[in-house]
Amino acid sequence: MEDKDLIAAAKKYRENAYAPYSKFKVGAAVLTKKGNVYGGCNIENSSFPVTNCAERTAIFKAVSEGEQAFAAIALIADTPGPCSPCGACRQVMVEFKIPRIIMANMKGDVKVVTLEEIMPYAFTEF
Numbered sequence: 687m688e689d690k691d692l693i694a695a696a697k698k699y700r701e702n703a704y705a706p707y708s709k710f711k712v713g714a715a716v717l718t719k720k721g722n723v724y725g726g727c728n729i730e731n732s733s734f735p736v737t738n739c740a741e742r743t744a745i746f747k748a749v750s751e752g753e754q755a756f757a758a759i760a761l762i763a764d765t766p767g768p769c770s771p772c773g774a775c776r777q778v779m780v781e782f783k784i785p786r787i788i789m790a791n792m793k794g795d796v797k798v799v800t801l802e803e804i805m806p807y808a809f810t811e812f
């Protein structure tokens with residue numbers, strides 16, 4: 687699967703975003719090594735910190751289906767430049783060793799980075 691296809695999947699899931707508080711919709715899609723795609727959107731809560739980001743929704747969906755080996759993740763939002771994942775999502779990407787992060791926006795800007803580039807000096811217990 688090409689990056690543009692994973693971005694298109696993320697864009698589709700962005701339409702399902704539940705963001706009545708921030709009005710900021712985010713979509714994400716993870717590609718597993720088996721070749722399956724799991725999508726996610728941000729899901730907000732009136733108790734703001736309870737909100738789940740699009741990337742973590744997508745990753746947790748994949749893990750829930752028994753998939754823990756990932757090839758890439760794409761995320762998209764209506765940002766001036768390619769949308770960059772928050773720290774919590776980066777930590778989850780470290781946990782599951784997602785090697786490539788494809789950042790995109792609604793204008794068509796795309797930036798691809800490695801996990802090492804986006805999360806240097808990551809916390810690991812061992």
Ligand SMILES: O=c1ccn([C@H]2C[C@H](O)[C@@H](CO)O2)c(=O)[nH]1
Nearest residue numbers: 708710712728739740771772775
């Ligand atoms: O990596 C991120 C950062 C933020 N958001 C969502 C959470 C919240 O609903 C909205 C504004 O922060 O964007 C994501 O989905 N992913």
Ligand SMILES: [Zn+2]
Nearest residue numbers: 739772774775
């Ligand atoms: Zn996040």
